[in-house]
Amino acid sequence: MKKTILFAPATYNLAETTRCIQIAKAIKKSARCVFLSYGGEFEFLIREEGFQLHRLKPSITTKKTIHLYKIHHGKKLGELFSRNEIDKQVHAEIELIDQVKPVCIVTGFSPSTSISARVRNIPLVWITQTTWEIKTALNNMTIEYFDKLDFPVLQVLPNIIKNYLSRILYEIYSRLIIRPYNQVASKYKIINFKHFEELWKGDYQLQAESLWFNRQKTKSNEFFIGPLLAEIERDVPKQVKNIDRRKEIIYLAMGSSARKELLLGIIESFRNTDYLVITPSKSYFKDQEYNFPENVIVTDWFPAQIINDIADLSLIHGGIGTIMNAIKAGKPIIGIGMMAEQEANLLAAERLGICMRISRNRLRMDELHSLIRLALADKNMLDRARHYSKLIKKEDVNKSISSFFSQVFAVN
Incomplete structure (x- = not known):
């Protein structure tokens, strides 16, 4: 038995x-x-x-x-x-x-x-x-x-x-x-x-x-x-299936711990930029209609690994599952911790040389976009991210x- x-x-x-x-x-x-x-x-x-x-x-x-x-x-x-x-x-x-x-x-x-x-x-x-x-x-x-x-x-x-x-x-x-x-x-x-x-x-x-x-x-x-990464079968939204791969793609996820105003500010900061942003955060915005930037795709929740695999960079809150998914994908990370555990996760990733961290209380959108440009241009960071990706996949x-x-x- x-x-x-x-x-x-x-x-x-x-x-x-x-x-x-x-x-x-x-x-x-x-x-x-x-x-x-x-x-x-x-x-x-x-x-x-x-x-x-x-x-x-x-x-x-x-x-x-x-x-x-x-x-x-x-x-x-x-x-x-x-x-x-x-x-x-x-x-x-x-x-x-x-x-x-x-x-x-x-x-x-x-x-x-x-x-x-x-x-x-x-x-x-x-x-x-x-x-x-x-x-x-x-x-x-x-x-x-x-x-x-x-x-x-x-x-x-x-x-x-x-x-x-x-x-x-x-x-x-x-x-x-x-x-x-x-x-x-x-x-x-x-x-x-x-x-x-x-x-x-x-x-x-x-x-x-x-x-x-x-x-x-x-x-x-x-x-x-x-890492215990969620293995949940979900249909990929049509707008994600048909995205323009010629643009640099950013995965934006602030989890359940984010302030709605902060998330809205980050989304709005991408208006008129050359990035394509995918954020599964539709649940935040069900109370009213929002005029999101054309280059930001706001969807219902679906598994992070699907987006991570096609994204060039992850802009995340630093929850352990989210950060491990980003590492597995072998992409650079920009982290904005919303609570102590997330701050600790991002610090650990920063010590590995695969993450740039910014305090939510010091967050300025011009500084955030400066970090994004630095991370996307940093070949050493990308190489380290790919190294740890190989380790996780083993x-x-x-x-x-x-x-x-x-x-x-x-x-x-």
């Missing part, structure tokens, strides 16, 4: 949902893959793949999703979930664990499983990335300070002071998030989380990136499986995933 693995993705988030799905697809022949969900925009992707899905309560509403994104993106301080919500999540998860009897739980970003798994003594596997380790990065100055502190009043301060302020801000952010989790954990007399980052440590960590990307040293409980992610579950949980 196949062993059961329980997946707990944050189905309101595309990246976390697809990462769990890809891992499940890699081991579905040797394991019984079961999913739990509290609802969300991307829950349907699990059903499309034919996996067993258990919908738990309390359901995540659209209003709650907006709140969660604001917390994740550092746009507000507060709790992800209330004590009452977490208590109900943990109770529902314990009941499901008792029902399906998994050998482990795999989660993208469902922190309640850090309690329920421990209550039932089930090994917990977190899908993570090294750039989530913001506390360490701030302490060793890998991240000097948060871009959100890079505004005129504070720009005159030394970086060491802005680093200190960033560490204080992150500590406040952490304490507000973990407080209700610790309140529920104390009810079950288990671990007291000292910091937000302890919520996602688990028993094992699957690092969804290449070992050379950010941190070469590994810890005893972490496994680098390589990685057998499915084999790495299968190897982990075989070695650790005897899933064969």
Whole structure:
């Protein structure tokens, strides 16, 4: 009989949902893959793949999703979930664990499983990335300070002071998030989380990136499986199929974390330029009609790798999936981070010599276009991008995933 693995993705988030799905697809022949969900925009992707899905309560509403994104993106301080919500999540998860009897739980970003798994003594596997380790990065100055502190009043301060302020801000952010989790954990007399980052440590960590990307040293409980890039079949929009390949093509993606006004400003800056810009950001602009530049194609979402393969440059926010897709395509990157994790990803790519980074608070369109021209003309940057593209393409992610579950949980 196949062993059961329980997946707990944050189905309101595309990246976390697809990462769990890809891992499940890699081991579905040797394991019984079961999913739990509290609802969300991307829950349907699990059903499309034919996996067993258990919908738990309390359901995540659209209003709650907006709140969660604001917390994740550092746009507000507060709790992800209330004590009452977490208590109900943990109770529902314990009941499901008792029902399906998994050998482990795999989660993208469902922190309640850090309690329920421990209550039932089930090994917990977190899908993570090294750039989530913001506390360490701030302490060793890998991240000097948060871009959100890079505004005129504070720009005159030394970086060491802005680093200190960033560490204080992150500590406040952490304490507000973990407080209700610790309140529920104390009810079950288990671990007291000292910091937000302890919520996602688990028993094992699957690092969804290449070992050379950010941190070469590994810890005893972490496994680098390589980038988990969404493999979702979608029709390519007609206007993208028929684009003029004679022009330099720019892929513009600011993800769910971008400010609409910022994205509009970037789009407008390409008016009357010789570039052809493709941006799958139509969902931002459904509230009214917009007069977009003729050389900017605004589409519904479709897989990034399709655009990356034809683009000459990626202008992106720096989410791990977006940046790994850009690296795989072997093209230069211009990065505008919208949150700390994205800033860390872009810093890592910058250290590899394949990215130019610009602070969103210092963003001027003339400077942005100057960087675009520099990146497109930089042969060395293109050569380095192609080098890392070859490295990514050599990685057998499915084999790495299968190897982990075989070695650790005897899933064969």
